[in-house]
Amino acid sequence: MARLLALRTCFRTPCALAATVTYWLGGLAVGSRDGVGYLYREIRGRVRDQVKTPEGIQKASDAYKSNLQVAAIIWSLPHFLLNISEKLRDGMRAKSAELWAPKGYGALNEGNEIAGLVRNYDKVSSDFHLATYNAEVVAEVNASRVGN
Known part of the structure; x- marks a missing residue:
């Protein structure tokens, strides 16, 4: 109790x-460390471009499962900045946490x-x-x- x-x-x-x-x-949030803001913007843009097609969603899914920085971007940004549904982002966040934390x-x-x-x-x-x-x-x- x-x-x-x-x-x-x-x-x-x-x-x-x-x-x-x-x-x-690991505290990896957008712009959380000096000098990586550009990298995070690039990753965010790449994810936004990829999720426009079902094949792209699969590529984005593979990316966050294999790269901690992509997982951190998906974790820290709201769904509308990633151009994905809230339900899809929540699922990706859960899987990211399971894999990386x-x-x-x-x-x-x-x-x-x-x-x-x-x-x-x-x-x-x-x-x-x-x-x-x-x-x-x-x-x-x-x-x-x-x-x-």
Whole structure:
């Protein structure tokens, strides 16, 4: 339970989870290092050009699976800058994290599982307390106190 609450505090938002995976991807974000901005712009342009055809989508898919810098570009840019659908980009991001940042990918999956549990935690806790409250037991305990 303590682990659940600690992770609940740590990963309050999907942005926190994404930041964790970005950290495990080595912090490779667009323009994150001096002198590579041109390279990242070239990669982004190449991906945008390739995804116009089904064959190009396959080439882009192969590229991010074999090159960490391409994976970092796909991870860090919004779908509309890559000229791909959000669903396709999300799938590529998940696969990138799995391939290039397995530790971060594991944390992301664990966070998603815990987020499902945490979502219901307050309601279940409240329901449990309501279900276990018994007025007769409370009256009996109050009556048995010394000084009444």
